[in-house]
Amino acid sequence: MVTPNPDFYNEIAANGGADVKMCFQCGTCTAGCPSGKETAYRTRKVMRMAQLGLKDELLNTDDIWQCTTCYTCEERCPRGVPIVDTILAIRNIAIQQGKMYDAHKKTANNLVKYGHTVDLNDKVKAMRASLGLPEVPPTVLANEKASADFAKILAKTGFDKLVE
Ligand code: SF4
Ligand code: SF4
Structure with a gap:
């Protein structure tokens, strides 16, 4: 019904x-x-x-x-x-309401974990190195203060809890 x-x-x-x-x-x-x-x-x-x-x-x-x-x-x-x-x-x-597609949740968790939506695992690091790139990209990951600031924003907005 x-x-x-x-x-x-x-x-x-x-x-x-x-x-x-x-x-x-x-x-x-x-x-x-x-x-x-x-x-x-x-x-x-x-x-x-x-x-x-x-x-x-x-x-x-x-x-x-x-x-x-x-x-x-x-x-x-x-x-x-x-x-x-x-x-x-x-x-x-x-x-x-706590309903989120698994793939989206995984992407959102990457944001919490890495500061951006793309996973940075060993495979990706190796691929970057093979292309002559630094293993860690020049995003918030490579900047301690920016990374800490971003984590604060996620915590302040409740985003981290929302996608747990
Ligand atoms: S194209 Fe626009 S008006 Fe047509 S069905 Fe889709 S949303 Fe509705
Ligand atoms: S934004 Fe693209 S994928 Fe989404 S409903 Fe419209 S056409 Fe489809």
Whole structure:
């Protein structure tokens, strides 16, 4: 039994997806979505579910994590719907409820661990060395103060706890 949540639209709006009501379901977004070509993900369907307030169904589907944020859909949408912002808003709501796709959690944890989203393991270090690059890239990792400052920001915003 599907139970629409009339407050969900406002929740999405509060997280940046305010214009999702502008969608008139033409399907242009789905037609050009590269993720949809590889998976069962359908952008138009997510927009419709958001309009209808199908919160539980959306938060518990893998669909909201399939978007790569390439913005092809937004470039083509005839109604100017902020599709990516809407998907990100729904993801934010999901994360606040402790729901996060494993791959995204792993990437987020890299940010906590390394200061950026790319893993820096021994294999990557060896690959960098074989290319004549320093094993540690010149990011926050190579700067103790920047690394400490970044860790403080993650702790202050609660990001580290959120993705634990
Ligand atoms: S392209 Fe825009 S108007 Fe058309 S279905 Fe997608 S979001 Fe809705
Ligand atoms: S931004 Fe996301 S939903 Fe839009 S086309 Fe790219 S992968 Fe598909």
